[in-house]
Amino acid sequence: MTFSLYARRRARNLIAQTLAILATLFGLFWLVWIMWTTLTKGLGSLNLALFTQMTPPPGDAGGMLNAFYGSAVLSLLGIVIGAPIGVLAGTFLAEYSRKSWLGETVRFVNDILLSAPSIVLGLFVYTLVVAQMGHFSALAGGIALAFIVLPVVVRTTDEMLQLVPSQMREAALSLGVPQWKVTMQVLYRSALPGIVTGILLALARISGETAPLLFTALNNQYWTTNIMAPMANVPVVIFQYAMSPYESWQELAWAGAFMLTVFVLGISLLARVIVLRNKISHD
Amino acid sequence: MNATIFPSAVAGKRDILDARADRGFRWLVTGAGVLVLVSLAAAALSMLWGGRAAFQKFGIEFLWRDAWDPVMQDFGALVPIYGTIVTAVIAMIIAVPISFGIAMFLTEIAPKWLRGPVGSAIELLAGIPSIIYGMWGLFVLVPFLAEHVYPWVDANLGQMPLAGALFSGPPLGLGMGTAGLVLAIMVIPFIASVMRDVFLTVPTPLKESAYALGATTTEVVWDVVLPYTRSAVIGGIFLGLGRALGETMAVTFVLGNAHFLTTSLLEPGNSIAATIANEFTEADSPMYLSSLIALGFVLFLVTFVVLTIARLMLRQLARKEGN
Numbered sequence: 001m002t003f004s005l006y007a008r009r010r011a012r013n014l015i016a017q018t019l020a021i022l023a024t025l026f027g028l029f030w031l032v033w034i035m036w037t038t039l040t041k042g043l044g045s046l047n048l049a050l051f052t053q054m055t056p057p058p059g060d061a062g063g064m065l066n067a068f069y070g071s072a073v074l075s076l077l078g079i080v081i082g083a084p085i086g087v088l089a090g091t092f093l094a095e096y097s098r099k100s101w102l103g104e105t106v107r108f109v110n111d112i113l114l115s116a117p118s119i120v121l122g123l124f125v126y127t128l129v130v131a132q133m134g135h136f137s138a139l140a141g142g143i144a145l146a147f148i149v150l151p152v153v154v155r156t157t158d159e160m161l162q163l164v165p166s167q168m169r170e171a172a173l174s175l176g177v178p179q180w181k182v183t184m185q186v187l188y189r190s191a192l193p194g195i196v197t198g199i200l201l202a203l204a205r206i207s208g209e210t211a212p213l214l215f216t217a218l219n220n221q222y223w224t225t226n227i228m229a230p231m232a233n234v235p236v237v238i239f240q241y242a243m244s245p246y247e248s249w250q251e252l253a254w255a256g257a258f259m260l261t262v263f264v265l266g267i268s269l270l271a272r273v274i275v276l277r278n279k280i281s282h283d
Numbered sequence: 284m285n286a287t288i289f290p291s292a293v294a295g296k297r298d299i300l301d302a303r304a305d306r307g308f309r310w311l312v313t314g315a316g317v318l319v320l321v322s323l324a325a326a327a328l329s330m331l332w333g334g335r336a337a338f339q340k341f342g343i344e345f346l347w348r349d350a351w352d353p354v355m356q357d358f359g360a361l362v363p364i365y366g367t368i369v370t371a372v373i374a375m376i377i378a379v380p381i382s383f384g385i386a387m388f389l390t391e392i393a394p395k396w397l398r399g400p401v402g403s404a405i406e407l408l409a410g411i412p413s414i415i416y417g418m419w420g421l422f423v424l425v426p427f428l429a430e431h432v433y434p435w436v437d438a439n440l441g442q443m444p445l446a447g448a449l450f451s452g453p454p455l456g457l458g459m460g461t462a463g464l465v466l467a468i469m470v471i472p473f474i475a476s477v478m479r480d481v482f483l484t485v486p487t488p489l490k491e492s493a494y495a496l497g498a499t500t501t502e503v504v505w506d507v508v509l510p511y512t513r514s515a516v517i518g519g520i521f522l523g524l525g526r527a528l529g530e531t532m533a534v535t536f537v538l539g540n541a542h543f544l545t546t547s548l549l550e551p552g553n554s555i556a557a558t559i560a561n562e563f564t565e566a567d568s569p570m571y572l573s574s575l576i577a578l579g580f581v582l583f584l585v586t587f588v589v590l591t592i593a594r595l596m597l598r599q600l601a602r603k604e605g606n
Contacts, residue, residue, distance in 0.1 A: 027381060092316035106320050120330070208413065265410055
């Protein structure tokens with residue numbers, strides 16, 4: 001009786017462990033498949049024209065220069081608008097609202113904003129900016145991306161400032177340094193790698209965002225530097241070209257998808273390296 | 284601090300300036316914090332405002348009307364809502380057990396040297412932009428399923444009584460089943476990493492006592508780790524659900540964009556997010572546009588509720604941890 005119970009428990013354990021290993025392999029299987037597809041199809045359609053020519057009309061060869069430029073502008077707008085507000089709001093949470101109901105509420109809402117569907121934020125900016133201005137624009141796209149940057153930066157700034165030892169605050173304050181100077185010159189300096197990491201993660205997140213740009217920056221087949229006009233950008237071009245029946249467009253979409261993946265994963269890797277190096281130096 | 288209250292008595296000019304700057308900075312950061320609060324409320328209100336025409340015309344019935352006719356200006360949200368729920372449910376049915384397995388592997392089974400790399404690889408999956416999932420789904424997964432999997436499903440499972448209706452239909456490849464699978468692949472890394480992180484918060488003495496009493500790894504995970512982290516695990520699952528409900532690009536590629544109700548998972552359908560993404564730039568009348576924004580409002584409400592539950596559940600464990 002005892003033996004059979006023992007055997008049964010061991011068998012159950014073995015089965016569960018095998019299933020867990022299979023589950024992990026299942027997860028890794030898709031990763032490998034997706035990366036392999038992006039790599040082979042992307043490398044196959046990669047060429048110099050991608051970086052030197054404009055997006056082509058149907059059936060023609062061309063590149064994505066205007067889309068790369070547009071994506072850079074849109075991401076920059078998103079970061080420039082979103083990151084400073086995010087850092088300030090994160091400072092509010094970590095330094096100015098400990099244990100207050102307002103701080104708790106803001107933190108809670110920020111967490112929800114962090115995982116809110118980006119398409120909803122896109123619609124929000126559409127009614128807020130595009131509907132008021134009467135036309136799509138890169139500026140509206142930048143604002144939509146800023147709303148995605150904001151919660152990421154708030155969260156990381158909040159967490160990083162909380163990691164700063166309170167002795168540093170106390171030491172500075174006891175010397176008579178006003179609190180804003182403590183924040184700017186002591187806390188920010190100490191939490192800088194973490195805050196930069198947050199901004200990098202936000203950048204990685206917005207550079208692949210497609211849905212909010214459909215309603216805000218839209219697309220543009222031509223080169224433009226006017227941020228009040230619709231602007232081409234990599235994700236929307238990929239979307240449009242991949243959904244099209246033209247083979248040359250689809251190939252361009254794969255090349256764009258490859259570049260996008262490399263960029264996004266590169267940024268996340270960089271963010272990770274910064275965090276890791278910082279962690280080691282602190283211990 | 285006294286200097287700010289009695290500036291004239293002891294404070295010099297510099298102290299006054301500092302006090303002023305201090306107040307200004309406090310206002311600045313408070314303003315930024317409140318802005319976060321306001322932006323969520325503003326998002327809800329602006330969509331309610333943008334969708335007011337649709338809500339006025341169709342009333343609350345908008346939610347369960349199955350019409351979607353841009354020519355007749357007749358709109359209802361039933362088909363997109365149905366598609367959203369079905370795809371998200373499929374995604375969760377696949378993703379939850381798989382994520383649990385991955386989290387168990389990463390915390391209890393894998394040798395130490397393997398945990399870091401495998402964990403990073405799974406997180407890498409979360410970093411891939413959703414449009415890449417969509418393209419891969421459309422160009423690779425859809426043809427594969429249409430050729431190798433769905434014909435078999437239709438021939439074998441499609442004949443079952445009752446459940447057969449779910450699995451019969453033309454093997455197009457596009458459809459709610461495919462969308463659910465792609466969604467599952469996308470949310471697995473999210474749920475798995477939350478589960479792994481909360482499993483790691485279980486105090487080691489607790490686990491060691493169970494091992495010392497002769498418990499197997501499975502029993503430790505099932506009877507010690509899981510009860511300790513139950514609320515946070517549910518929170519992680521809801522976090523994944525929130526993502527699955529609102530995911531746009533991946534679903535748009537593989538769902539087929541068809542506005543009719545079907546019980547079959549093999550047939551094309553539509554979801555709220557995919558409808559908005561597909562039709563927004565084509566919406567040529569104010570009522571059409573308003574209906575799409577009203578759909579967005581519905582999506583916002585649903586994800587808001589799901590995410591609130593998720594955060595409340597996750598918070599319970601943090602409270603137990605004492606921080």
